[in-house]
Amino acid sequence: MERVSYHNTISDAISLIEASYTQFAFSRHYHLDFHIGLITHGEQKFNHNGKTNHVGHGQIVIMQPDELHDGKSTLEAGYQTRVFAIDPAWFQQLTDLQHPTHTLAFKQSIVSNTALFNHLKQTHCRLSTSHISQLEKDCLPFDGLYQLLEQFSTTKSISNYSLGVQSIHTLKEYLLEHLDQPVRLEQLSNLCHLSPTQFQRHFKNQMHITPYAWLYRLRLEQAMKLLQSGLSSTDVAYRVGFYDQAHFAKAFKQTYGVPPSQIIG
Numbered sequence: 001m002e003r004v005s006y007h008n009t010i011s012d013a014i015s016l017i018e019a020s021y022t023q024f025a026f027s028r029h030y031h032l033d034f035h036i037g038l039i040t041h042g043e044q045k046f047n048h049n050g051k052t053n054h055v056g057h058g059q060i061v062i063m064q065p066d067e068l069h070d071g072k073s074t075l076e077a078g079y080q081t082r083v084f085a086i087d088p089a090w091f092q093q094l095t096d097l098q099h100p101t102h103t104l105a106f107k108q109s110i111v112s113n114t115a116l117f118n119h120l121k122q123t124h125c126r127l128s129t130s131h132i133s134q135l136e137k138d139c140l141p142f143d144g145l146y147q148l149l150e151q152f153s154t155t156k157s158i159s160n161y162s163l164g165v166q167s168i169h170t171l172k173e174y175l176l177e178h179l180d181q182p183v184r185l186e187q188l189s190n191l192c193h194l195s196p197t198q199f200q201r202h203f204k205n206q207m208h209i210t211p212y213a214w215l216y217r218l219r220l221e222q223a224m225k226l227l228q229s230g231l232s233s234t235d236v237a238y239r240v241g242f243y244d245q246a247h248f249a250k251a252f253k254q255t256y257g258v259p260p261s262q263i264i265g
Contacts, residue, residue: 004258007128008228010137013090015228016128022078024257026071028209032221034086036148037061038121042079046071048109060111060120062152066168068208082124084145094142095149104149105156116147163202164192172218179219179240185211220255223248227263236260 002024007016020041028047043056048069055061056079063069065088073079091104111117123144126132132140163171174191175183188211189199203211219240226236234245237260242248252260 002257004256004262006224006228006258006263009127009141010134011090011141012229013087014127014141015085016124017081017083017085018124018128019083019257020078020080021073021257022076024072026069028068028070029217029255030066030068030209030214030221031063031085032065032218032225034065034084034088034091035061035063036084036086036120036145037063038082038117038124040080040082040121042077043074044071044079044081045074053110055110058112058114058117060113060117060148062106062109062111064105064109082121084120084124086145090141091149091153094146095153103156105154106152107154108152111148111152113151116151119147120144163199163206164194166192168206175215175218176222179222180238181241183215183241216251217255220252223252223260224256224263227260233260 002019002021004017004019004021007018009016026046037060039055039057039059039061041057043054044061045052045054046061046069047053048063048067054074088104095104123140127137127140127144166174171188171191185196185199189196192199192202194202200211203214207214219242223236223240223242226239227233231239233249237243237245237248240248242251249259249261252258
């Protein structure tokens with residue numbers, strides 16, 4: 001049976017997921033945030049960067065923003081996971097990285113380190129409870145995640161994939177500002193000074209996903225953030241461009257495994 005719980009923390013930049021998946025499978029998708037996952041039971045299989053990976057109990061999965069991947073259980077009993085979803089800007093501040101052309105990255109997507117796993121698991125558990133002091137809530141994210149950064153992070157040049165006169169970054173910013181409006185292929189291609197055919201070809205070559213699938217996921221990623229901020233499901237649906245509440249609820253559950261009503265801000 002699928003069980004998924006989402007928790008906010010003292011920081012708007014960090015949210016927590018605790019889940020148990022048996023039949024549910026994630027289709028190819030990406031995140032706006034870093035996702036640091038701890039496999040606490042069972043085994044998961046996921047495809048990422050053209051490679052099939054298997055991760056099991058005691059291993060850490062690091063999924064960076066905008067990287068396509070999927071995921072499902074390899075065992076009938078399923079798998080359980082605890083996940084930190086972290087805004088990239090929070091990581092940048094934690095490392096004092098201020099170079100405008102560089103960003104934080106991780107050297108690998110799978111980490112096998114028992115001591116670090118246990119440390120992160122304890123951090124996740126404590127952040128999920130209300131029975132700790134305010135000061136501990138404030139300090140725990142830094143204390144819990146700094147070891148991961150210190151051992152496995154690096155910096156890299158920002159990959160600013162070009163689409164005509166625009167970039168993926170500027171296109172994302174444009175769409176985030178217009179999620180509540182119908183988006184046409186002609187709009188996007190004109191924005192990039194490309195023909196519709198050129199735009200589709202360049203986009204698929206750069207992002208390995210169609211423009212409409214990319215926008216669909218962007219809407220749902222933003223919907224999750226808005227629900228966690230405390231907005232109602234009805235309000236969120238309209239803000240991200242779903243004009244039918246039932247359609248939004250179905251799409252959200254297919255994507256995250258739970259209906260939007262279960263996300264409590």
